[in-house]
Amino acid sequence: MASHKPARKSTIYDIARATGSSTSTVSMVLNGTWTRYRIKEETAQRVLESARKLGYNVNLKARGLRLSRSGLAGMVLPHYRNRFFAGLAQTFEDQARNRGLCPIVVGTQRDPAVEISVTETLLAQRVELLFIAGVRNPAPLNERCAAAGVPSINLDLPGDGAPSVVSDNRGGARAITDVLLDKLLAQGKSPHELVLLGGIPGEYATDSRIAGFRDAFAARGIEPAADAVDSCGYNAAAARRALAARQAALGRLPAGLLMNSITAFEGLVQFTSTLPAEAWRSLVVGCFDWDPFAAHLSFDVTMLRQDVEAIIAEAFALTDAYDPAGRSVVVVPTRFGAIFEEAEQTREFDR
Amino acid sequence: MASHKPARKSTIYDIARATGSSTSTVSMVLNGTWTRYRIKEETAQRVLESARKLGYNVNLKARGLRLSRSGLAGMVLPHYRNRFFAGLAQTFEDQARNRGLCPIVVGTQRDPAVEISVTETLLAQRVELLFIAGVRNPAPLNERCAAAGVPSINLDLPGDGAPSVVSDNRGGARAITDVLLDKLLAQGKSPHELVLLGGIPGEYATDSRIAGFRDAFAARGIEPAADAVDSCGYNAAAARRALAARQAALGRLPAGLLMNSITAFEGLVQFTSTLPAEAWRSLVVGCFDWDPFAAHLSFDVTMLRQDVEAIIAEAFALTDAYDPAGRSVVVVPTRFGAIFEEAEQTREFDR
DNA sequence: CTGTTAGCGCCTTCAC
């Protein structure tokens, strides 16, 4: 029974010929609109069966061409290597499918050239909407989408080129800083020991987090140390270097550390792994973003989690009532919790 | 300058009209084939400029329809939450782009119904090839691809429905078991203490790993303990339960543990975190798959890494010389190394 | 050197 016809897929013409009916009849039956056109039940059955027998599969390109609707939903992100982006991709796929769209997500490696070319390809595929996450500068992408009349939404960073949905970085930073300050005080340490490490100066998320960090101090009528904020970049190596510098200057590590990304946190872990336990045992640590294993390291670490479900849901909502001229910014709360709570959540995620 | 025409994208007709030339001229110019047809330089420039001005963007659906080539490459996988799948996705995207294809990867959550529907959607989009990873049973998917005349390749599991490329699970298991046995002996412990935990009986990867595990023992003229292999499933909760049972029966944990997945390893970490350090401090642990943070837990753990680059490269090679009747299986070596080596590799991955 | 034309596979009005 091996069908030896891999060359050409069967079309509605084939099945029209096979059933002795016309293409429009076949089309109607296949689209379920046949009841409205009172096509004979029997004809419909014949068509359906023939379609199955011929291994028919709609050509969405042709349909899309005709209907000028592709049924595609696009998303670009830098990579899948942290919980935030992996979660965004996952959730996007689920929600897109629920809406009858075919999700197509592409990683760009934070390379602006790739970002552009991917966007253009997606546009050329006629995606019906595009979500953009983790891009340094979304403006050129938004612009191309606008020119093509395709709604684009920026995730996790606001842009002037399109509506965006962002997490509440400032509020989250405020909350986690509060926790760390309390822990520090409980240890009898000075609030001035608390340091915010990592991120990029001028970048939206970093700036918001710095503001939240300061908010927490201000609420207590105090100020962070003059050198409390070091936006040394997001990666592990940079964090290691920054920590080494502090250690050299201070003769030890600061008592409290708020790391601006899971990769910066990784740098901390790498750095301390070269040190005796006494050097870091009682550190008070916080981190933006999270990782299931990080919860089990020998640190007292509080991790912040972004609500990817809410972010994607808001983004879809924005496309539903898309205003090409609108520059709205929707803010979604961040959540944080004890490390074991986070670990629990991981577990259920992976059945 | 806000273009208020989001409704209709411009087509080659628009630009033909604008430049007073014909659609074929425009098409040739836009496709770069115009030199071959000796179209006047000046005309070409005029077309190009007009295209830019009108914000023209090819409709790949129409082109695909005409050429019956979509330029799309598809991949399905369960999720992005471990290094293996995230790496596969990443590498696939890179290599697909290098070949001038637009990668489209979709997560299925290991839900067979989703797997089927995603495959059909991808086929309907006329992907030119489909890579299938982490599916319980690829046969129905392969079948649908074959019916549509689309090459499909199974990754990491062989199927009788299509060619496949798998990692050398048996060889890897053999190698890592050797390492663990040596460590155990160095501690003066019995090889019979070594346990292989996790995975699914009858599943290809699990079975190969069990075979490799036994190989390592056989090479030394010994045999694992009768209850050394416990294929309790892949998830953390199952591993926790299995460990609890061992602990109850033995009064302590076995001295050597080879975990069959990163999630099972997570179960081990969760379980030991409820125990005093003496209970696990000197455990000898190995793990299939890896995680940057896992390398920094308080365990002596050896992790196995699958070569995603090689897997994807082999898969593309198989599609190049695709034999629809072929059932070839390409085996790619696994690598493993000290935990710090792995950590190093992570770091460079994330710049 | 450039324009005309005929589809690619599908859907939808409009006759019959």
Place this chain on the structure above:
DNA sequence: GTGAAGGCGCTAACAG
């Protein structure tokens, strides 16, 4: 109830 016809945007002959 069903068939014929037009066209979505593009490309590749084939004529000029």
